[in-house]
Amino acid sequence: MPDLLIAPRHTAHLDRAxxxxxxxxxxxxxxxTWPDDPHAWLTPEGALGAWVALADGVLVGHVMLVDGKLVEHADRLAEAAGVSLxxxxxxxxxxxxPAARGTGVASALLERVEDAPTRRGRRLALDVVDDGGPAVRLYERLGWTRVTDGPATWTTPAGTRPHTAAYLSPR
Incomplete structure (x- = not known):
């Protein structure tokens, strides 16, 4: 992988994202489901910050930090963490x-979010479709703790509610 830079996402990055x-x-x-407005999907209400991964200037990854109440199973996560929402x-x-997978980009993005000033005083949480895929394996390899699972509050294009798992960060 070429030189990797994790940088705060700016408006100028949105088209490339x-x-x-x-x-x-x-x-x-x-x-x-592909969003009707992908720019809006990448700039939702409740966003606390966003970062991009640039490999020799090419955008190869993205991560966002959002208000914790937007995470699936937020009540159970807050209870397990001993904090309020x-x-x-x-x-x-x-x-x-796809071309940048397996090169540490996702880990670098997560590391950057863990050190974000907007995170201070908050416990990191996330939810993921519980399909046993690469995302689940990544979080578990990095030491995230699975707290709970259950049906999502949203539906797939087929109208089903996928099974999601919710995790707390290791630190």
């Missing part, structure tokens, strides 16, 4: 382009 997201969607079906911050919109 959408291009990277499209590659991920076509390869992995993440997100399951305002004491959580959620990992969201984490993706790495």
């Amino acid at each position: 959408v291009e990277a997201l499209r590659l991920v969607h076509e390869h992995d079906r993440y997100p399951l 305002t004491g959580l911050a959620g990992i969201s919109r984490l993706f790495v382009t």
Whole structure:
């Protein structure tokens, strides 16, 4: 992998982030449904910050920190962490382009979020579709603790509620 830079996401990165997201969607079906407005999907209400991974200037990854109440199973996560909902911050919109997989990009993005000033005083949490896929394996390899699981509050294009798992960060 060329030199990797993790940088705060700026408006100028959004078009390239959408291009990277499209590659991920076509390869992995993440997100399951392509958003009507991908720029808005990458800039949701409740966002606390976002970062991009640039390999020799090419955007190869993205991660966002959101208000913890936006994470699936937030009540159970807060209880397990011993904090209120305002004491959580959620990992969201984490993706790495197919060509950059296996090079440490996702780990570097998660590390950057763990050190983010907007995270201070909050426990990191996340939810993921519980399909036993690469994302689940990544979080577990990095020491995230699975707290709970259950049906999502959202539906797939087929109208089903996928099974999701919720995790707390190791630190």
